[in-house]
Amino acid sequence: MPVLKFTKGHGTGNDFVLYSDPEGVAPLTPHLVRTLCDRRFGIGADGVIRAVRSRAIPDGADSLAEEPDAEWFMDYWNADGTTAEMCGNGIRVYVHYLISQGLLTLDDSESVAIGTRAGVKDVARAGDGYTVDLGHWQLGIDRLVTAQGLRVPRPGVTIDLGNLHVVTALAGESKLDSLDLTQLPALDPAPEGGANVEFVVPEEPLIEDGAARINMRVYERGVGETLSCGTGATAAALAFRHWGGSGMPNTWNVTVPGGQLTVRMFDSADGERVSLAGPATLVYSGEFAI
Numbered sequence: 590m591p592v593l594k595f596t597k598g599h600g601t602g603n604d605f606v607l608y609s610d611p612e613g614v615a616p617l618t619p620h621l622v623r624t625l626c627d628r629r630f631g632i633g634a635d636g637v638i639r640a641v642r643s644r645a646i647p648d649g650a651d652s653l654a655e656e657p658d659a660e661w662f663m664d665y666w667n668a669d670g671t672t673a674e675m676c677g678n679g680i681r682v683y684v685h686y687l688i689s690q691g692l693l694t695l696d697d698s699e700s701v702a703i704g705t706r707a708g709v710k711d712v713a714r715a716g717d718g719y720t721v722d723l724g725h726w727q728l729g730i731d732r733l734v735t736a737q738g739l740r741v742p743r744p745g746v747t748i749d750l751g752n753l754h755v756v757t758a759l760a761g762e763s764k765l766d767s768l769d770l771t772q773l774p775a776l777d778p779a780p781e782g783g784a785n786v787e788f789v790v791p792e793e794p795l796i797e798d799g800a801a802r803i804n805m806r807v808y809e810r811g812v813g814e815t816l817s818c819g820t821g822a823t824a825a826a827l828a829f830r831h832w833g834g835s836g837m838p839n840t841w842n843v844t845v846p847g848g849q850l851t852v853r854m855f856d857s858a859d860g861e862r863v864s865l866a867g868p869a870t871l872v873y874s875g876e877f878a879i
C-alpha cells in the first residue's frame with residue numbers, strides 16, 4: 590500500500606497537512622485532499638500544501654516568468670478539495686516546513702520568493718515567526734452578509750488579495766460570540782467562485798501604542814469556520830482602515846480564535862503594499878496509507 594509521508598503544521602490554529610513532491614510526481618486530487626483533511630477518517634486539517642518546484646507544476650510557469658528565483662511553489666488546496674490562490678497562514682508554515690526538510694536555508698531577516706496562484710510572494714524570517722509581503726490589494730463592491738446569529742443582514746466590503754474576502758463589522762464582542770458559523774454565510778450579490786467571510790469587532794479603544802486592534806472570526810471558502818485566516822486578517826485590517834479614513838494607523842493587531850497576527854501597510858516604489866506577520870508551527874510527522 591503506498592504511503593504519504595506528511596507533516597502536520599499550523600499558523601495560529603489554521604492547520605495544514607504538508608508533504609514534499611519536489612519533482613511533481615505525486616499530485617493531489619480533490620478526493621485525496623478530502624480524505625487527508627477529514628478530522629475523523631483522515632489526519633484532519635483545514636487544507637493541504639504540496640511542496641513542489643515551480644518548474645514541476647503547470648501553475649508554476651507564471652511564477653517563474655514573474656520571478657526566476659521562485660524555486661518553490663505552494664500548491665494549496667482547501668479541505669473540500671478545491672484549490673485556492675493564496676493562504677497567508679499557510680505560506681509561513683510552508684516556508685518553515687521547507688527549512689525543516691532541508692529544502693531551503695533561510696537565516697533570520699533573509700527572505701525567499703515563493704510561487705503561488707496569486708503571484709510570487711516574498712516571505713522573510715523574523716525571529717520565531719515569518720512575515721509575508723502580500724503585495725497589492727483591490728477594494729471591491731459592498732455586499733449584504735447574512736449569517737446565523739445576525740439579527741439583520743449587514744453590509745460587507747469586498748477585498749481581493751489574490752483570493753476574495755468580504756469583511757463585515759459588528760458592534761461589540763458579544764456579537765462575535767453569538768455568531769453561528771456552522772452554516773455558510775450568504776452574500777448578496779454572491780461572488781462567482783465564492784469568498785471568505787470575515788466578521789470583525791474593534792477593541793475599545795481601537796488604537797493603542799500607535800497600532801489598531803480588532804477581533805475577527807472567519808468562515809473560510811472551501812473549509813468552514815477556522816481558528817484563523819491570514820489573508821482574512823489582512824482583509825479585515827484593510828477594510829477597517831478604509832472605513833476609518835485618514836488618521837488610521839498602518840499597523841493592525843488582529844486577534845483570532847487561534848492567536849494573533851500583525852498586518853502592516855507600507856509604501857513602496859510601485860504603490861502601497863501590505864504584509865502579514867505571525868507564527869508558524871510544525872506539530873508532528875507521520876505516514877498516511879493511501
Ligand SMILES: N[C@@H](CCC[C@H](N)C(=O)O)C(=O)O
Binds near residue numbers: 753812
Ligand atoms: N487560511 C488561509 C486562506 C486559505 C484559502 C481560502 N480558504 C480561500 O479559498 O481563499 C489564509 O490564512 O489566508
